[in-house]
Amino acid sequence: MAAQQSQSIQTLLEAEKEASKVVQQARQYRVQRLKDARSEAAKEIEEYKKAKEQEFKAFEASHAGNTQTAQLAVDKETEVKRREISESYKQNKDQVVQKLLDRVVLVKPELHRNLKKAA
Template sequence: MSAQNSTGIQTLLDLVNTPLLRAVRTKRVREARDEAKKEIDAYRKAKEEEFKKFEAEHTKGNKQAEDEANKEADGKIKEIQASGKKNQTQVVEDLLKGVLDVKPVPPSAE
């Protein structure tokens, strides 16, 4: 009876390993892989859209803060430029005086 079971099992294994069944299994594996790829692509697309929506909602506040900071910086730059123009002649005169009015001092003996 053991030999008969062994022969039956071998016959089933031979049937399972026929080229036709292997081709069917290969086709099913390819179909499953393609289906999984489609699901992954759909999931990725959904998550990217979700991220873009989140990003759009949360960058509005940053944009406003950035605009305010730029306005403040522009105001400070204009203030510094006005101050520079106001004192420009005095600064140039002081620099020229320091360069042209040389007062040599002998080195001290240490």
């Protein structure tokens, strides 16, 4: 009976060792699956990031032409306004100088209003 008990104990110990091996393998498998899942998620994130960057670059390129077109329109409008101002200056400069000279040269001397009251 003692031999049978020791054999049973031996069988239980072997079963326990086998069970711990199975548990260890399961833990290693779980850790490996987690690593794989993380690496797959990182790849998916990277692919999504690249796709969004390409989409943004396409959007930027399609709207960059609009910016250049708007800039050209503003430049043309500015040039037209500058020419109008130059023409106006050329046409009116003689008249403005004459008005200024008339005001400076034609002085009408008169008494100050406070002096008029005192006198």
